[in-house]
Amino acid sequence: MPAVPAHPFDTAIALQADEHAHFIGHTSPAYANMIGPFGGITAATLLNAACLHPARLGEPLALTVNYAGPVADGPFRISARAVRTNRSTQHWSMELEQGGAIAATASAVFAARRETWSATEIGFPQVPPATEVPINPMPARVAWFKQYEMRFAEGGMPDFRIAPPADDSTAHDTTSTLWVRDEPPRPLDFASLAAICDVFIPRIFLRRRRPTPAGTVSMSIYFHAGSEQLAAQGTQPVLGRARAQHFRAGYFDQTAEVWSPDRHLLATTQQVVYYKE
Amino acid sequence: MPAVPAHPFDTAIALQADEHAHFIGHTSPAYANMIGPFGGITAATLLNAACLHPARLGEPLALTVNYAGPVADGPFRISARAVRTNRSTQHWSMELEQGGAIAATASAVFAARRETWSATEIGFPQVPPATEVPINPMPARVAWFKQYEMRFAEGGMPDFRIAPPADDSTAHDTTSTLWVRDEPPRPLDFASLAAICDVFIPRIFLRRRRPTPAGTVSMSIYFHAGSEQLAAQGTQPVLGRARAQHFRAGYFDQTAEVWSPDRHLLATTQQVVYYKE
Numbered sequence: 214m215p216a217v218p219a220h221p222f223d224t225a226i227a228l229q230a231d232e233h234a235h236f237i238g239h240t241s242p243a244y245a246n247m248i249g250p251f252g253g254i255t256a257a258t259l260l261n262a263a264c265l266h267p268a269r270l271g272e273p274l275a276l277t278v279n280y281a282g283p284v285a286d287g288p289f290r291i292s293a294r295a296v297r298t299n300r301s302t303q304h305w306s307m308e309l310e311q312g313g314a315i316a317a318t319a320s321a322v323f324a325a326r327r328e329t330w331s332a333t334e335i336g337f338p339q340v341p342p343a344t345e346v347p348i349n350p351m352p353a354r355v356a357w358f359k360q361y362e363m364r365f366a367e368g369g370m371p372d373f374r375i376a377p378p379a380d381d382s383t384a385h386d387t388t389s390t391l392w393v394r395d396e397p398p399r400p401l402d403f404a405s406l407a408a409i410c411d412v413f414i415p416r417i418f419l420r421r422r423r424p425t426p427a428g429t430v431s432m433s434i435y436f437h438a439g440s441e442q443l444a445a446q447g448t449q450p451v452l453g454r455a456r457a458q459h460f461r462a463g464y465f466d467q468t469a470e471v472w473s474p475d476r477h478l479l480a481t482t483q484q485v486v487y488y489k490e
Numbered sequence: 491m492p493a494v495p496a497h498p499f500d501t502a503i504a505l506q507a508d509e510h511a512h513f514i515g516h517t518s519p520a521y522a523n524m525i526g527p528f529g530g531i532t533a534a535t536l537l538n539a540a541c542l543h544p545a546r547l548g549e550p551l552a553l554t555v556n557y558a559g560p561v562a563d564g565p566f567r568i569s570a571r572a573v574r575t576n577r578s579t580q581h582w583s584m585e586l587e588q589g590g591a592i593a594a595t596a597s598a599v600f601a602a603r604r605e606t607w608s609a610t611e612i613g614f615p616q617v618p619p620a621t622e623v624p625i626n627p628m629p630a631r632v633a634w635f636k637q638y639e640m641r642f643a644e645g646g647m648p649d650f651r652i653a654p655p656a657d658d659s660t661a662h663d664t665t666s667t668l669w670v671r672d673e674p675p676r677p678l679d680f681a682s683l684a685a686i687c688d689v690f691i692p693r694i695f696l697r698r699r700r701p702t703p704a705g706t707v708s709m710s711i712y713f714h715a716g717s718e719q720l721a722a723q724g725t726q727p728v729l730g731r732a733r734a735q736h737f738r739a740g741y742f743d744q745t746a747e748v749w750s751p752d753r754h755l756l757a758t759t760q761q762v763v764y765y766k767e
Binding site: 274275277279281282296297299301302304306308314315316318320322324326327328329330331332333334335386387420421430431433435437438439456457458459460461462463464466468470478481483485487488489490 | 551552554556558559573574576578579581583585591592593595597599601603604605606607608609610611612663664697698707708710712714715716733734735736737738739740741743745747755758760762764765766767
């Protein structure tokens with residue numbers, strides 16, 4: 214009986230422990246960006262290193278990834294270190310190294326969570342269900358776009374062939390709201406949720422409506438859901454909403470939410486992004 | 491002529507390089523919290539280590555601090571390492587160690603910024619000027635409260651002597667909006683702005699209106715202002731606004747903004763906070 218081929222996401226984040234207790238990975242052509250890998254797959258791979266480590270306790274609560282330098286096509290090495298283990302939390306530091314240079318650093322907090330009083334203060338976006346929002350084909354030149362099914366309710370990829378307004382006097386809004394899932398479908402877990410936190414196209418594209426070099430410098434994710442809640446999502450699309458707050462002197466920030474179709478907040482995330490104008 | 495005594499904030503974040511190129515600091519009674527130091531002063535001290543390092547280039551752009559364990563009254567040691575230096579950004583990793591254990595980790599991105607097209611997408615809060623908002627005396631049992639002048643336009647410290655509603659059916663809102671400055675006044679800089687990003691009382695206090703053990707686990711800050719813009723603020727109060735988005739299974743998140751009186755967004759910040767119910 215032939216083996217079921219691995220999902221491309223699992224292939225992309227796969228790591229092998231070496232004899233020095235480091236993890237060896239390899240970039241995946243399926244998740245290539247314009248230059249280097251999709252930032253979300255790098256985040257998922259760094260998180261995966263801590264998840265795979267035999268010393269790991271609990272589930273992901275927080276993840277910060279700093280994109281320190283370019284990652285070239287090929288192998289890389291990740292070191293993951295439990296810097297502190299407490300009764301209910303564990304703190305991790307990770308580094309991704311390639312060709313003798315550090316290309317990314319990350320920190321993660323894992324927690325053994327227990328049920329308490331809970332509440333959500335922000336509202337679920339007003340949006341039609343996924344089945345009523347058409348799938349938006351994304352530009353074919355970016356490989357990783359093909360790994361996601363995206364249905365934009367608002368704020369999709371602008372058509373750069375249409376000239377933007379000559380001045381910035383129009384009140385633009387950079388909010389994107391979209392249903393998104395892995396393509397082909399894959400059950401949601403912490404690693405895929407981490408990657409989905411980075412699927413939002415650079416807000417500067419929406420604001421300026423012209424091609425602008427841009428790249429994430431640092432991203433933080435807070436996981437609000439537990440593994441059972443993520444497993445219960447199965448392969449359903451999740452709802453992402455992202456917006457910029459401020460653009461200045463070559464950097465802008467982005468804040469985003471990821472919701473389940475049954476209106477649970479799965480993750481909140483922020484990033485600061487370089488842009489060249 | 492007697493020397494001008496140092497501001498307590500500068501004393502609290504002061505570091506001395508030791509013979510191993512580490513920095514030695516000491517907790518400050520003025521910035522003590524209920525247990526251990528105020529998280530904002532720890533963040534400012536970790537940022538200060540990178541700022542003081544002779545290899546440092548550029549100005550702070552992003553800072554993440556992970557509060558890994560308790561910090562006891564007394565000395566501590568910070569190591570700061572430039573993990574990657576690029577043409578316009580530099581990535582740092584810091585660790586705060588005390589008694590052989592790591593009590594905090596941090597990462598920072600510094601950047602050489604240059605002027606570009608800029609824009610702010612979120613609105614300045616509707617709030618009276620600082621002079622028209624009364625100063626709120628904060629509980630005397632927390633030392634660090636005395637180091638800030640706080641004028642709450644909304645969402646001040648609740649009076650725990652007043653019994654909260656028996657159920658959670660009331661629609662509470664955890665937004666706090668306040669004018670805040672160092673006490674005594676001190677010119678704003680990156681370190682004091684980092685500390686101000688953590689002055690917001692735990693959102694669970696506002697939501698549940700009863701004393702609840704709570705502590706920040708991880709905080710990220712994006713600095714939107716440059717050093718000249720911060721220096722131009724002088725000792726004026728800045729406007730902070732914070733709110734929670736989600737509470738679940740022992741952890742909630744908080745998102746916040748810090749504005750100048752002339753309506754410039756100086757920083758945006760997020761944190762994830764442990765709570766015990």
